[in-house]
Amino acid sequence: MTRSDIASKVVEIMEDVFDEDDIAYDDAMTAADIEEWDSLSNIRFVVAIEKEFDIRFSNSEIADLENVGQMVDLIASKQG
Amino acid sequence: MSRSVIEPFALPWLLDPPEDLRSQLKVLRKDAESDAGDLRRLAGYALDLNQLGQMGKAVAARRDDLAASGLRPLRLAIAATHTADFLVEALPATALRHGLLIDSYQADYGQTAQAVLDPSSALFAFKPDLVALAFDPLALGLASPRLDEGGGEEAVQSALDYVTSLRDAVHANAGVGVVLQTLPMPQTALFGSFDAGQPGSVRWMVSRFNARLAAEALGPGDLLLDLAALAExxxxxxxxxxxxxxxxxxxxxxDAVPLAADHLCRLLAAARGLSRKCLVLDLDNTLWGGVIGDDGVDGIALGQGSGTGEAFTAIQSLARDLRTRGIILAVCSKNEESNALIPFREHDEMVLKEEDIAVFVANWTDKASNLQHIAKVLNIGVDALVFLDDNPAERERVRQELPQVAVPEVGADPAQYPLILSAAGYFEAVSFGDEDRKRADMYAANAARSSAMQKIGNMDDYLRSLDMVCSLRPFDALGRARTAQLVNKSNQFNLTTRRYTEAEVEAFEADPAKFTLQVRLEDRFGDNGMISVVIFDCGEEEWVCDTWLMSCRVLGRRVEEAVLAVVADAARKAGAQRLVGEWLPTPKNGLVEKHFEKLGFTFAGDLADGGTRWVLDLANYQAPDLPMVIERADELAGADA
Known part of the structure; x- marks a missing residue:
């Protein structure tokens, strides 16, 4: 899976989790950019990512993430 | 979509939601003119947490419309010592699945005791009908071992005291009941197996707490959610x-949230008297393996000696056990009634007996009509019925015609049926008493049996919705073995019951005096394979039916009309004037006594041994418009095809 494949999958998940259409992907995107992205929906987001890519994040990995681009990189690194 | 592995978190008894669920929900949320009742329908799918949240927003937006639609309102306050927000988010949508309209209030995180002990708290200002108190081992002091002498017992007692004091506060401050829950067992061991018997180990304390909670902590109007059993x-x-x-x-x-929410909602629905009351059972391939009309009482799979037989025994045992707790049992089967009763009367390993069945319906009418009849005879709503059937087409038909009936998605393996039925929790109860013990007998005393039924529902729309493709071609080497098998096995839908060996079938392939058809049917549930076999003797003036048989699985699909259209077309092209058919009675083929009459043939006299002879004048025959695509092999294609 290329990085852009991962990114487009992540966008699909974000649209579902945050119930928002047509999210335009940007590496720098953060919770501040999406209305429904709060601490609770962030957990749903993380779990949905884990399920989709069949990976697990540790608490510290999640805590270190600063934006969506880093999330995509983390997924890519776990996919080997 | 069928699942091969049963995933408990995926609510396996429900169908997967439509692909466009989110956009459907958006319309229902934003368009006040859209039918809010659709939300109830969509809640009946296996929704994940995100989807439940999306639907929850639509439920909130359409609350007034839903309130007017007959849902039972319930105000639920939740005071939890952990994060219950996800559960709360999932509740409104899940509640619809159980006939409830839930408004909820959640006490602030960490404020459980304050919210419940203070009569003027926001929790009580919410005016709840019930208050759910959700604890975890940490909050109750049961998360760490107490290995000091008597410490374990003391910790359990103190946890129970805490729970019951909050329960009493709810009773006193709001005059309503509480929902308590057992504690799922933590995963980590201290000693290992030794924990089980060591007072003060976490496993020992949690087991003891759960047992005592169930036995001692519930007052009138209080409910227990056995989360520990669910987690196990x-x-x-x-x-x-x-x-x-x-x-x-x-x-x-x-991932556990949708399932936990479903268990909470079914419990609340049970407390409101909304649980199902009657289990309606199909027979062939549901209560036993095989088709009684074809396989006979010695040929069906049931009972000891084979894994398949025992799987069906387990299904029957579950049904019997449900009956002993007051669930009414009924039968709804496409069968000759006389055949359907044979296992009940003659098979030694039948767990269910005739007298266990309050209403026994075996006929060839569509099952949705029969289910309405069953509800009427029992004087209960169709929304009190659960319908267990192995056949996906029958399940789909009932879901379309009677969405109020619960139809579990049981898959193809009978070994899983009891698990799925149990997981679905249709018969959740909050009490058990003498009346329940006697109920099944009371209904059995009024046992009613129906054979003739009025047809209702739009059968043609249903058939069209099946996307059937019927393909017909002459006998050939590829289909030979299956043709011979059908010729030698079919008993019920078989006009003449003539048996031929595979060699004879092969000889027909090349015989110009025989017109042969092997018929297959596909629908959107899959390929039914070869389901009908036809042989006509081709005379100059008339073609005479030697063999016409069909699998009862596709009864009522109008396949026989498609067959006739193709035969008539071929006969006309060959210059024949008439088709002649005969019904030769056997103990098993009463089903097709009127086969030719139904197809428009006229009666042409009695035969020896009670049979009848029928004629169709080809000049007067016109092929009907059928709800399926008909594919015929090239050599059968008529001028009009």
Whole structure:
């Protein structure tokens, strides 16, 4: 899976989790950019990512993430 | 979509939601003119947590429309010592599945005791009908071992005292009941197996707490959600998710939320008297393996000696056990009634007896009509019925015609039926008494049996919705073995019951005096394979039916009309004037006594041994418009095809 494949999958998940259409992907995107992205929906987001890519994040990995681009990189690194 | 592995978190008794669920929900949320009743229908799918949240928003937006639609309102306050927000988010949508309209209030995180002990708290200002008190081992002092002398017992007592004091506060301050819950067993051991018998180990304390909670802590109007049993059924390794506990104090895996919400809602619905009352059972391939009309009482799979037989025994045992707790049993089967009763009367390993069945309906009418009839005879609503049937087409038909009936998605393996039926929790109860013990007998005393039924529902629309493709071609080497098998096995839909060996079938392939057809039917549930075999003797003036048989699985699909259209077309092209058919009675083929009459043939006299002879004048025959695509082999294609 290329990085852009991962990114487009992540966008699909974000649209579902945050119930928002047509999210335009940007590496720098953060919770501040999406209305429904709060601490609770962030957990749903993380779990949905884990399920989709069949990976697990540790608490510290999640805590270190600063934006969506880093999330995509983390997924890519776990996919080997 | 069928699942090969049963995933408890995926609500396996429900169908997967439509692909465009989110956009459907958006319309229902934003367009006040759209039918809010659709939300109830969509809640009947296996929704995940995100989807439940999306639907919850639509439920909130359409609350007034839903309130007017007959849902039972319920105000639920939740005071939890952990993060219950996900559960709360899932409740409004899940509640619809159980006939409830839930408004909820959640006490602030960490404020459980304050909210309940203060009569002027926001929790009580909400005016709840019920208050759910959700604890975890940590909050109750049961998360760490107490190995000091008597410490374990003391910890359990103090946890129970705490729970009951909050319960009493709810009773006193609001005059309503509480929902308590058992504690799922933590996964980590201290000693190992030794924990089980060591007072003060976490396992010992949690077991003891749960047992005492169920036995001692419930007053009138209080309910118990046995979360521990649910977690065990799922498996603790799947149930718990340490990462979620550490980062957000969510007490179980996020994937568990839809299932936990369903269990809470079914409990609340049961307390409102909304649980199902009657289990309606199909017979062939549901209560036993095989088709009684074809296989006979010695040929069906049931009972000891084979895995398949025992799987059906287990289904019957579950039904019998449900009956002993007051669930009414009924039968709804496409069968000759006389055949359908044979196993009940003659098979030694039938667990269910005739007298266990309050209403026994075996006929060839569509099952939706029969289910309405059953509800009427029992004087209960169709929304009190659960319908267990192995046949996906029958299930779909009933779901379309009677969406109020619960139709579990049981898959193809009978060994899983009891598990799925149990997981669905249709018969959740909050009490059990003498009346329940006697109920099944009371209904059995009024046992009614129906054979003739009025047809209702739009059969043609249903058939069209099946996307059937019927393909017809002459006998050939490829289909030979299956043709011979059908010729030698079919008993019920078989006009003449003539048996031929595979060699004879092969000889027909090349015989110009025989017109042969092998018929297959596909529909959107899959390929039914070869389901009909026809042989006509081709005379100059008339073609005479030597063999016409069909699998009862596709009865009522109008396949026989498609067959006739193709035969008539071929006969006309060959210059024949008439088709002649005969019904030769056997103990098993009463079903097709009127076969030719139904197809428009006229009566042409009695035969020896009670048979009848029928004629169709080809000049007067016109092929009907049929709800299926008909594919015929090239050599059969008529001028009009």
């Amino acid at each position: 059924t799922v498996g603790l390794a799947q149930w718990h998710d340490a990462a979620r506990w550490h980062d957000a104090k969510v007490p179980y895996a996020l």
